[in-house]
Structure formats: structure tokens, C-alpha cells
Amino acid sequence: MISFIETNNIFSKxxxxxxxxxxxxxxxxxxIDKIHTGQNKRHHTVEMFTDLSKVVDVTDHTILAKKLEHYGFKEKIVDLLKDFVSNRKYFVSTNGLNSTTKGSTLCPFFIIYK
Known part of the structure; x- marks a missing residue:
């Protein structure tokens, strides 16, 4: 899927x-280059950082599936992803402790959710 996104220039630069x-x-x-370019052109430069650590928890998976379809992902892939994120609990268990469902191999796809 990453190669599809790269090949079709879906990721932002x-x-x-x-x-x-x-x-x-x-x-x-x-x-740093953007800051210097702005300063050289006498533009005001503002920086803003966003914490996306909870993006997986708050993403509407229906909208994500529609975005994937819009970008040309095959129906089987979209259905597989919908099945993976719907009505499932997944975690890592070690030494009797269970992880939370923070992040997964699907994380790169939430960037196209915008």
C-alpha cells in the first residue's frame, strides 16, 4: 500500500x-530551509507543531475507507482494512500485561484522512 501511495503521489511532500x-x-x-526562505523574503514565519498520537483513536474509519476508494485503492484492499479496524480489539500481550491499541501498521494511512 505504501508503494501505491508513493507511486500515485498521494503523500504530501x-x-x-x-x-x-x-x-x-x-x-x-x-x-529550517522554509524559515530561511521566509526570512530572506522578509515574510513573517510561524511554526506550529501538532501531536497526532491519538489520530488512530479518533479517526472515523468510514471516512478513511471512502478516501482510500477515492484515491483508487482496490475494493478488496479497502474491505480488508475496514474488516481489520471494525469491531475488533487488538493488542500485544507479554508477561501477563496487555498493551493498548495505540498505533499500528495502519498509521501511515491516517495522513491521507485530512
């Missing part, structure tokens, strides 16, 4: 997470 060859260092360089 400012999406650095979950992308091959990009890192937090690349994000930092991009950010």
Missing part, C-alpha cells in the same frame, strides 16, 4: 514519517 529515504533529519532540514 511534507510527509516525512513512514516514507523510505526520509527521516526526522530530512524534516528538520526542510523546516
Amino acid at each position: 511534507t510527509q516525512f514519517g513512514f516514507r523510505s529515504g526520509l527521516s526526522t533529519e530530512a524534516a528538520k532540514i526542510y523546516f
